[in-house]
Amino acid sequence: MKNIWTIFKKEWDRVIHDRRLVISVMLLPGLMIFLIYTFMGTAIENFTTVETANIAILNDTAGFKALYEASEDPLVTDIESITAEEVVTYQEKVDNEEWHLIIVFSAGFETYAGGVDKPGVTLYYNPNNPDSSSVFGRFQGYLITYQNSLAFELYGDTRYFILETSNTAIDPNQMMGLIFSSLLPMLTIMFLFSGAMSIGPESIAGEKERGTIATLLVTPVKRSQIAIGKVLSLSVLSLLSSLSSFIGIIVSLPKMLAYENLDASIYALGDYAMLLLVLFSTVFVIVGVISILSAYAKNLKEAGTLITMIYLVVIIVSISSFFSQGAQQNPLLYLIPIYSSVQTMTAILSFDESVLTFLMLTFASNLLYTAIFIFILNRMFDSERIMFAK
Amino acid sequence: MEAAIQVTKISKTFTLSRKQQKIEQSKTKTKVAVNDLSFEAYPHEIYGLLGPNGAGKTTTLRCISTLIKPDMGDILVQGKSVMKEAGDVRNAIGFLTSDMKLEDFFTPNYLFDYFSKLHGVPEDLAAKRKAALFHKFGIDRFAEVKVGELSSGMRQKAQLAISLVHDPDVIIFDEPTNGLDVLTAKVVTDYLIELKNEGKAIVVSTHIFSLVEKICDRVGIILNGKLKATGLLQDLVAPEDTLEDYFFRLAQEEGDIQ
Known part of the structure; x- marks a missing residue:
């Protein structure tokens, strides 16, 4: 020893x-x-931190605004209302990766009461830019929800079944x-x-x-x-x-x-x-x-x-x-x-x-x-x- | 008197690697380093193993020190067999060869204490021995200098002192003055004679005739792994003859020189 x-x-x-x-x-x-x-x-950290999302919206509606404002952080979301003339300018910005997303609501969007001529929403983003894609994904989601809520207002609940998902609380x-x-x-x-x-x-x-x-x-x-x-x-x-x-x-x-x-x-x-x-x-x-x-x-x-x-x-x-x-x-x-x-x-x-x-x-x-x-x-x-x- | 070292008919064969075969210019895969070798060494004497390089001197000494085992035969050191009681043999011998080095990182002082402990020497006795040996060889001047920074002479002095930490009764030195300057060589040879006078049994290997003539009482001449002659110097060499002449005659008989 x-x-x-x-x-x-x-x-x-x-x-x-x-x-x-x-x-x-x-x-x-x-x-x-x-x-x-x-x-x-x-x-x-640097990689995953999203810089301010720039979104330009033509003819924004109160209902849609309420939806995205509930989910987006106002500190990192810059929403600008634009005019029809400005759309082309902003498209160029998106192409040049200087802007993330453009949402264009057609004229008279909110006054639609059913009929053949449906209003439209056009989204413009740059798939080459990951940030643009990410912002696009989020706002597309808001639009689908908005679409459903408008349909409900117009026709009542048209859903065939109600889908609900739930999950275990994250431990x-x-x-x-x-x-x-x-x-x-x-x-x-x-x-x-x-x-x-x-x-x-x-x-x-x-x-x-x-x-x-x-x-x-x-x-x-x-x-x-x-x-x-x-x-x-x-x-x-x-x-x-x-x-x-x-x-x-x-x-x-x-x-x-x-x-x-x-x-x-x-x-x-x-x-x-x-x-x-x-x-x-x-x-x-x-x-x-x-x-x-x-x-x-x-x-x-x-x-x-x-x-x-x-x-x-x-x-x-x-x-x-x-x-x-x-x-x-x-x-x-x-x-x-x-x-x-x-x-x-x-x-x-x-x-x-x-x-x-x-x-x-x-x-x-x-x-x-x-x-x-x-x-x-x-x-x-x-x-x-x-x-x-x- | 009972022999302190009794080497009885030892043989040792090494397997040669391809590289070694080339160096040795040998076509066989084995080399008989020591062949049926026997001799004794007694207390109060210095026994010299004299032979050229590669004759089997170091192999014999390594067998005595238990670093390697003979293939045949046995060696008793103070009655203990190197084959069966290697631990006891190691306790009884002090072995010094150029193959055995001290770690560069440590100081002679540290290493002396370290090996004293491994040999089970009580601390106070180790301290006394250290003081005496360090003084004798002048190691005190560089006791706290790392071995790596010492000159080869200083290093050999430290190795010598450290191989004697346990004051062994049997001392085995492979080429004791090799690489030493004349002053250090004299210190070492004088000390070997001093140890002999104290009653130790000492075996040295060398190829230097003058060293044998100066310090050895008996000599064994080893050629090609075989002991060609052994005995008292004066018995082997006639008064009108020299050890050198005697050695070369034996080498000629062996066919080592033309």
């Missing part, structure tokens, strides 16, 4: 006392995510859960892996390459203690690195989701505790894999190549949360490393009912895999062919 602690401490000191490593492993990931997300959030928790659950697990696993990737190979393949591993192997310390000490310290360091990413995500998500009027405060302390448990156990598995590949590789370069290949697989597995609706319900799937962690995080974040079962399965299987990896690493440290491969 004392030896494990000694090795743990040395690996820890190696990173913590190296200012450049601390910055690149502990601070940069969180900061980068914060900056990227804040930027993305702002970009999305902001579930909505937020879905967004978080599709995004966070993938990002977390990716950052967890990249955190471990930036320090793991150095600790084993680097020591092999530089010949310092031999100095350690001639001490009476058991190979298993070396393996456990290294895996433990790398796990804690990777966890710190991924926590930095995690904090970056948590801090920047509200900004990113600001336009949705959602915030992350829907999760209770228990949810965060469960997430941390998943993170803890997953980091051991990731560090285990990285350590084995690093021990197998002849040098840092080879370790980097091998680990990058696994990283790609991990990314593909992590992306699965992006395409699935909620967490998988088959418990056996929770025995697949990495996939189980992604799914359990999805379950936690989307308030799945079976979350505790999934969490237990994931945690237990991750610990089992870690034990297997440490056993393999122990054997590798004992193998002269692997340790002194040239």
Whole structure:
């Protein structure tokens, strides 16, 4: 135990006392995510903010006015009454994307009392301009409603049946859960892996390459203690690195989701505790894999190549949360490393009912895999062919 | 007297990669590095393994230090087998070779403490040893400088001190003066003699005749993985002869030189 602690401490000191490593492993990931997300959030916000809608109306009617005024925000809707002569000018403006929509009510629109010569309404918009299309869509809706109400005034209720739709009230928790659950697990696993990737190979393949591993192997310390000490310290360091990413995500998500009027405060302390448990156990598995590949590789370069290949697989597995609706319900799937962690995080974040079962399965299987990896690493440290491969 | 190191009929064969085959200009995929080699080293003596590069000296020393295992035969270090009691053997030996490096990021001071802990040396004893060894080799002047910033001589002194953190009874040095300046080399050889006088059993490997003549009590001449001769220096080399002449005669017999 004392030896494990000694090795743990040395690996820890190696990173913590190296200012450049601390910055690149502990601070940069969180900061980068914060900056990227804040930027993305702002970009999305800008993209979705509608500028003032410009609508020109000829022969506007009181009934129609009442309809759109009830729905449109007067601050961002500019309605102008125009004359018949001005229509052409405004059409040009629409063509040049300087104006959004023209509505022309035919003369004598309101005095129609039934008959063959029906009044007409003409809309002019620019389909090439997304804003123009959007304004057109809204005002077309008002016109259809207006059309129905006028028909009712004229002929009474002519509808054959009454269609009513209703829906469940939107639960902001579930909505937020879905967004978080599709995004966070993938990002977390990716950052967890990249955190471990930036320090793991150095600790084993680097020591092999530089010949310092031999100095350690001639001490009476058991190979298993070396393996456990290294895996433990790398796990804690990777966890710190991924926590930095995690904090970056948590801090920047509200900004990113600001336009949705959602915030992350829907999760209770228990949810965060469960997430941390998943993170803890997953980091051991990731560090285990990285350590084995690093021990197998002849040098840092080879370790980097091998680990990058696994990283790609991990990314593909992590992306699965992006395409699935909620967490998988088959418990056996929770025995697949990495996939189980992604799914359990999805379950936690989307308030799945079976979350505790999934969490237990994931945690237990991750610990089992870690034990297997440490056993393999122990054997590798004992193998002269692997340790002194040239 | 009981031998501190008893090497009995060890053999070691390596598989060669294609690249190594080219370097060695060999058509076979294996290379016998050590072939049926036996010798002993006793307390109060320095045993020198003398041979050219690639003769199997380092492989033999690495087998003694448990870094690699012999394919055949066994080695007992203070009665403990490298095959079955590797942990005990590691505790009893101090091993220094150019393959074993110190991490550039740490200082000699940090690394001395680190390896003392790994060897289970009590803190107060480790501190005393550190003070004595650092003073002896002049490491105190650069004890807090990172290994990466040290000159090769300083680095080797630090490596030497750190390989002795646990005050081992058996000391194994691969090419102890290689790469050292004359002053440092003298410090090291003087210290080896001092350790011998303290009762340690020391095995050094070298290809330098003068070093053997200067510090070794007994010598083993190793050629092509085989021990061609072993014994007291004065028994092997006639008074009118030199070790160098004796060695080259053996090499000629072996077919190593024309």
